[in-house]
Amino acid sequence: MFQNRAEALALALPAAIFAALVFIVPVLLLLSEGFKVAEQWTLSAFVDFFSQPLNRTVFLRTLKLGAMVTLVAAVIGYATAYAIVSLPAGAKGRMIGLVVLPLMISPVARTYAWIVILGRTGIVNQALMAIGLTDEPIRILFTETAVFIGLLQLFLPLMVISLISALENLPRDAVPAARVLGANWFQVFWKVILPLTREGLVVGGTLVFTGSMTAYITPAILGGSKVLMLETLLYQQVTVANNFVSASVIAFILIIMSVAANILLKRIATARNRT
Amino acid sequence: MSDASYLFLDKLSLAYGKTIAVKDLDLNICKGELLALLGPSGCGKTTTMRAIAGLMTPSSGRIILDGADITRVPANRRNIGLVFQSYALFPHLTVFENVAFGLKLHGLRGEELTRRVEDGLETVGLAAFANRKTPELSGGQQQRVALARSMVMQPKVLMLDEPLSNLDARLRLEMRTELQRVQKESGVTMIFVTHDQVEALALADRIVVMRDGAIEQIGTPEEIYNSPVSSFVADFVGFENVFAISDGRLSTKDGADIALAGTLPKAKGLAWRPRAIELGTGPFTGVVRGVSFAGGTREYVLESRFGSIKAEADAKLPGYPLNSELAFDMPVAAAAPLQRFG
Amino acid sequence: MTQRLFAPLTLLLVMIFLIGPFFIIVAASFSAGETLAFPPEGFSLKWISKVFIVESFRQSFAVSMFLAIGGTLSALLLGIPASYAMSRYKLPLSETVRFMVSAPIIVPGIIVGLALLRYFVIPIGLSITLALFVAHTALVLPYAVRVVSASLANLRSDMEEAAVLLGSSRLGAFFRVVLPNIRGGILAAFILGFVTSFNQVPVSLFLSGPGVRTLPIDMLGYMEIVFDPSVAALSSLLAFLSIGIVFAAERFLGFSRYV
Ligand SMILES: Nc1ncnc2c1ncn2[C@@H]1O[C@H](COP(=O)(O)OP(=O)(O)O)[C@@H](O)[C@H]1O
Ligand SMILES: [Mg+2]
Numbered sequence: 001m002f003q004n005r006a007e008a009l010a011l012a013l014p015a016a017i018f019a020a021l022v023f024i025v026p027v028l029l030l031l032s033e034g035f036k037v038a039e040q041w042t043l044s045a046f047v048d049f050f051s052q053p054l055n056r057t058v059f060l061r062t063l064k065l066g067a068m069v070t071l072v073a074a075v076i077g078y079a080t081a082y083a084i085v086s087l088p089a090g091a092k093g094r095m096i097g098l099v100v101l102p103l104m105i106s107p108v109a110r111t112y113a114w115i116v117i118l119g120r121t122g123i124v125n126q127a128l129m130a131i132g133l134t135d136e137p138i139r140i141l142f143t144e145t146a147v148f149i150g151l152l153q154l155f156l157p158l159m160v161i162s163l164i165s166a167l168e169n170l171p172r173d174a175v176p177a178a179r180v181l182g183a184n185w186f187q188v189f190w191k192v193i194l195p196l197t198r199e200g201l202v203v204g205g206t207l208v209f210t211g212s213m214t215a216y217i218t219p220a221i222l223g224g225s226k227v228l229m230l231e232t233l234l235y236q237q238v239t240v241a242n243n244f245v246s247a248s249v250i251a252f253i254l255i256i257m258s259v260a261a262n263i264l265l266k267r268i269a270t271a272r273n274r275t
Numbered sequence: 276m277s278d279a280s281y282l283f284l285d286k287l288s289l290a291y292g293k294t295i296a297v298k299d300l301d302l303n304i305c306k307g308e309l310l311a312l313l314g315p316s317g318c319g320k321t322t323t324m325r326a327i328a329g330l331m332t333p334s335s336g337r338i339i340l341d342g343a344d345i346t347r348v349p350a351n352r353r354n355i356g357l358v359f360q361s362y363a364l365f366p367h368l369t370v371f372e373n374v375a376f377g378l379k380l381h382g383l384r385g386e387e388l389t390r391r392v393e394d395g396l397e398t399v400g401l402a403a404f405a406n407r408k409t410p411e412l413s414g415g416q417q418q419r420v421a422l423a424r425s426m427v428m429q430p431k432v433l434m435l436d437e438p439l440s441n442l443d444a445r446l447r448l449e450m451r452t453e454l455q456r457v458q459k460e461s462g463v464t465m466i467f468v469t470h471d472q473v474e475a476l477a478l479a480d481r482i483v484v485m486r487d488g489a490i491e492q493i494g495t496p497e498e499i500y501n502s503p504v505s506s507f508v509a510d511f512v513g514f515e516n517v518f519a520i521s522d523g524r525l526s527t528k529d530g531a532d533i534a535l536a537g538t539l540p541k542a543k544g545l546a547w548r549p550r551a552i553e554l555g556t557g558p559f560t561g562v563v564r565g566v567s568f569a570g571g572t573r574e575y576v577l578e579s580r581f582g583s584i585k586a587e588a589d590a591k592l593p594g595y596p597l598n599s600e601l602a603f604d605m606p607v608a609a610a611a612p613l614q615r616f617g
Numbered sequence: 618m619t620q621r622l623f624a625p626l627t628l629l630l631v632m633i634f635l636i637g638p639f640f641i642i643v644a645a646s647f648s649a650g651e652t653l654a655f656p657p658e659g660f661s662l663k664w665i666s667k668v669f670i671v672e673s674f675r676q677s678f679a680v681s682m683f684l685a686i687g688g689t690l691s692a693l694l695l696g697i698p699a700s701y702a703m704s705r706y707k708l709p710l711s712e713t714v715r716f717m718v719s720a721p722i723i724v725p726g727i728i729v730g731l732a733l734l735r736y737f738v739i740p741i742g743l744s745i746t747l748a749l750f751v752a753h754t755a756l757v758l759p760y761a762v763r764v765v766s767a768s769l770a771n772l773r774s775d776m777e778e779a780a781v782l783l784g785s786s787r788l789g790a791f792f793r794v795v796l797p798n799i800r801g802g803i804l805a806a807f808i809l810g811f812v813t814s815f816n817q818v819p820v821s822l823f824l825s826g827p828g829v830r831t832l833p834i835d836m837l838g839y840m841e842i843v844f845d846p847s848v849a850a851l852s853s854l855l856a857f858l859s860i861g862i863v864f865a866a867e868r869f870l871g872f873s874r875y876v
Contacts, residue, residue: 002787003332008706012714015699015758019717023755026732027724080631083624095628102635104859106816108833109852112840113638116645116655116849123641123655153634160631214725216819220837231727235822238731251728262723330778351781363779367797376793377783421779428783 031255034248049249055233059253062230065144066212069151073159073208074201078193080156081163096164099157111150111221118146118222142226150218155211159204166200167193199268210261214254230254280339281306281464282327282432287336289322289488296322297488299336304432304466309458311479312468313499315511319488320468321360324434327466328357340431356425356433360441362417364409370396370420371405377428395427398457415446422454426461433458435467439474451478472512476500484508505615506544514546515585516605519616527581535607542612547605549574549587554595557604563595577603639856646850653846664850674851676828677835680749681815684831688753689761689810693803695754696761701791704769705777715762722759726820729755734823745826752820757810764809764875768802769795805875808866812859 002008034045049055084095102110117123118140125137140146170193178192194201219229228236234250237243282304289297297319304310312320325331327338329350337346345353365373374392375383383391396402399419409417418438425433438454439447455478458465469475475482476496484491484499484507492504503509506517518525523539524532536558539545554575561577561584568574569587573594577584586603588594595601641655649659668674699718702708721729733752737743772795780790821831830838832855840848866872 002706004706004787005709007787008702008708011698011702011706012708015695015718015762016714018695019720019755019758022733022737022751023721023724023729024717026736027728029736030728030732076631079623079627083628086624098632098636101860101863102639104812104863105639105856106833106852106859108816108818108836109642109856110638112836112848112852113642115840116641116653117638119653121652121654153638156631156635214727214819216727216822217833217837221840231725231819234727234731238823244735247731251725251731254725254728255723258723258725328778328782330781350778351784351786353782354784355782357779357782359775359779361773361775363773363775365776365780365794365798376780376785380784380789424779424783 027251027255030248031252032248033245034252037245045245045249049246054228055246058228058230058233061144061227062213065148065151065229066209068148069155069212070159070205070209072152073156074205076156077159077163077204078189080160081167082193084160084164085167096161099160099164102153103157107154107217108221110154111218114146114150114153114222115141118149141222142224144223144227146222147219147227147229150222151212151215154215154218155208158207158211162200162204162207163197166197166203170196202268203265206261206265210258213257280304281308281341283337283339284323284327285337285339287323287326287338288334289319289326289331290334291322295334295488297326300488300490302483302490302493304464306464307462308464309455309478309480310464310466311475311482312466312485313472313475313482313511314470314485314491316470318485320470320485321436322488323485324357324436324466324468327432327434328355329353330357354428354430356428356430358418358421358425358433358435358438360436360438362421364417364420364424366408366410368409369405370401370407370409370412373409373420374424374427376424381428391427395423398426398460399423399453414441415450418442418450419453422457426457426463430463432464432466435465437468437470439469440471447474454478476512484511501611503546503611503613506546506613506617507615509544509546509611509613513548514611515549516547516552516581517544517613518546518581519544525581529582531580533580535605537607539607540612542614543616544613545607545610546613547610549585551606551609552584552586553604553606554586554588555602557602559603559605561601561603563597563599563601566594566597577601579603581605642849643853643856645846646853648846650846652844653849657846664846665854667845667847668851668854671839671847673835673839674832677830677832680746680829681832684749684753685811685815688750688814689757689807691750691754692757692761692810693765693806696758696806697765697803700762700765700769701795704766705774718762719759721755726752726756726817727822730820730823738824745824745829749821749824749829749831752824753814753817756817756820757814760809760813761806764802764806765799767875768799772798801870802875804870805866805872808862808872809875812862815855816859 035041035043037044050059084092084099087095115122119125120137120141124140128134128138174192174196175188178188183191214231215229216231216235219227219232223229223232225236230250230253234247237246237250280303284300284302287297287300288295300323312323314320322331326333329345329348333346337344339345340353365376368376371392374395375388378388378391393402393405396405399422401416401419401423404412404416409420412420418441435454439450442450451474454467467478476499479496481493481495482499483493486507492499492508499508500512503512503514506519509517518527520526520539520542521532524534525545526532550572559579559581561579563575564578564583565576566573568590571590572587573590575586575588575595577586584603644657645653645655646664647660647662648654648657648664649661650657696718699714703711703715708714729752733748738745738748776794776798777787777790780794781787785793816833818833818837821834825831825834836848836851863872
């Protein structure tokens with residue numbers, strides 16, 4: 001450990017000043033606008049924001065979609081992670097690679113694919129009509145369902161990866177031991193796997209939840225103006241309504257969500273380091 | 276060896292933040308001497324070396340080298356060599372480039388450079404490995420590279436941090452003689468750190484025993500081995516039976532006072548090596564709780580009024596069976612008197 | 618028996634869900650038809666080649682390339698010394714500095730973009746290009762610091778001390794000993810930063826002007842107006858580009874070790 005403070009500061013300050021100047025200060029200024037009306041500090045912008053039905057709907061929808069995506073991702077994630085962890089080493093590595101792969105692809109490209117699948121003449125509608133379930137194409141695009149599917153596909157890998165590392169740290173014989181003791185699969189999951197992988201679930205869940213809450217591309221492409229979420233609403237408030245106060249309120253909500261999630265993750269990380 | 280002080284540590288105190296690692300250390304080292312810093316892990320050996328090298332600034336005190344105060348001289352201008360415990364080789368460079376590193380920084384080029392590096396590698400027997408990358412070498416070879424890298428700089432003082440502790444037993448012996456040879460041939464002033472008394476006794480001209488950031492005893496190997504000044508040193512150099520004296524009687528760990536035959540010397544304690552304990556005759560009795568065969572000798576653990584006693588007898592003599600009762604003596608004449616206890 | 622089928626079936630379905638859509642856009646990009654459809658109508662390369670002809674794609678591709686390369690390089694230029702200070706020096710307020718340089722990862726990109734628009738572009742007249750550049754640098758900075766810090770943590774610091782004792786200055790030790798040994802980490806940070814920046818949308822949403830917009834933003838705009846397979850073709854190309862880069866990185870430097 002070198003002791004020279006001047007040298008240390010000279011090395012670290014450019015990055016710190018850069019971050020403060022172009023990032024921290026402007027973002028704080030932006031957030032402060034939500035608390036200011038006519039130069040007065042007040043919460044009235046928040047009251048106004050939530051008094052409008054559309055805003056309430058969007059806020060609740062964002063929460064709801066975030067929660068649903070997280071829940072479904074957890075269920076599918078456990079099944080997938082368990083299946084992958086049980087594979088022999090080589091196959092396991094390849095499967096993890098396949099799960100990670102989509103994370104490297106542009107989210108625009110990944111989301112765009114759903115237009116082909118869910119559109120009026122998309123695969124799903126063709127299939128439904130072919131087996132006679134419907135006479136004319138049903139509308140899937142620009143519904144909450146489409147946004148849900150898009151978000152799930154975007155963020156499921158994060159859940160699977162978190163759960164894989166949690167399951168890998170499971171004591172080797174915990175599951176067989178419980179089975180030998182007569183537990184059925186449901187009991188094994190509830191009494192053994194879940195408690196022992198809770199950390200991984202929280203990590204994955206936080207990543208998926210904040211990812212979904214703060215998503216822009218998916219609701220923009222698959223939801224459009226019919227299914228607004230907080231980020232697409234923010235975009236609209238700025239570009240269409242020119243309402244920066246409302247935008248600041250949304251920004252504040254998004255940041256609070258994100259910061260809270262990160263604090264949670266950091267807690268878990270430090271708790272893990274200590275043990 | 277000349278008597279003039281070459282490296283002098285004057286009331287040196289070293290701290291990590293609020294933790295004081297070394298306190299008011301005074302030490303004189305002669306030119307060409309081979310000095311061992313001996314002490315248990317955490318006693319401040321590495322810290323002392325790092326301060327001498329200039330890698331840490333003393334909180335107080337001075338370091339005098341060859342008549343000049345170098346306390347504030349930056350590490351890269353001291354010309355003091357340090358072979359790190361981890362060797363700290365540069366993994367992206369070859370053996371040759373590692374050894375040439377410092378010489379190049381001092382402006383050596385071309386044939387002169389090649390000659391000096393090759394000489395250095397020759398000295399440690401690695402001439403054939405010049406073009407290898409260092410991670411490909413074994414632990415012993417890596418250490419030789421580290422040694423050569425420091426030696427070619429012709430440092431005023433060469434320090435080695437636990438040079439033998441990462442090597443296996445056979446290599447350790449080999450490296451020990453090697454270090455001694457290199458030091459005697461080059462005449463470099465050498466300080467090496469160890470927590471192993473055998474190493475210190477075998478190699479050093481003088482041994483400094485450290486404890487909790489202070490010097491406990493300085494002496495030749497014979498002095499340290501035969502006349503430890505304190506119970507700490509006695510423990511450390513293998514006097515297995517160490518007792519305090521109070522009111523002219525020997526006191527044991529469980530608080531029993533025992534009188535010994537003859538007058539006790541004026542000292543705070545007495546210490547016996549296992550082979551100083553006489554078995555078969557004597558005023559005390561003990562029960563044999565452990566026997567182990569150690570080649571030339573047999574080692575015994577006796578349970579007695581003194582607590583547990585470690586004794587040793589020639590293996591050619593008939594052995595005492597486990598759990599048998601046995602008379603023994605702890606002759607005062609065979610004990611080392613200790614000036615400090617605890 | 619049902620259990621034996623359960624695991625492979627789950628994996629198959631999940632993989633179809635995760636990767637299937639990617640194959641569909643790849644197939645759709647080879648369509649000969651005029652609209653986006655699957656199964657594609659016939660086979661042609663016309664949409665793939667159109668991608669290279671559309672002027673705005675070429676422009677925005679250049680912008681995105683410039684941002685991804687320039688932004689990542691400047692993030693490394695800022696991030697490497699900062700990481701070094703945090704890992705090797707007794708840095709005052711070290712935790713605060715670490716928080717500051719990793720904060721951009723916490724704040725949703727759309728907010729950063731809006732803040733820059735509101736306080737730099739509009740009042741001061743900062744050019745859109747510069748604002749984008751700054752935003753992408755800030756965005757990549759946390760990744761650069763994280764990956765480089767991890768590399769430094771794996772590099773024993775006594776190597777620098779050995780170099781100093783052999784006569785090198787502290788700065789010299791950094792260039793002669795540290796830099797060569799964290800090259801892999803820096804390259805990994807560069808690739809991660811490049812991919813992140815190139816694919817990033819929200820931060821650039823508000824930062825587009827005449828002739829200056831990033832490729833993903835351009836695609837978003839294009840797909841609202843034109844319903845032909847060229848966006849699918851472009852998406853496929855970009856996906857292959859990302860996958861190719863990451864594969865090469867994994868192959869040649871064990872990318873996943875660093876990330
Ligand atoms: N980097 C450090 N920060 C804080 N304390 C340290 C550091 N290095 C060593 N110490 C403390 O200083 C004391 C001496 O350590 P050291 O010189 O490494 O001992 P030795 O080399 O004799 O084993 C120990 O108590 C140790 O815990
Ligand atoms: Mg040490």
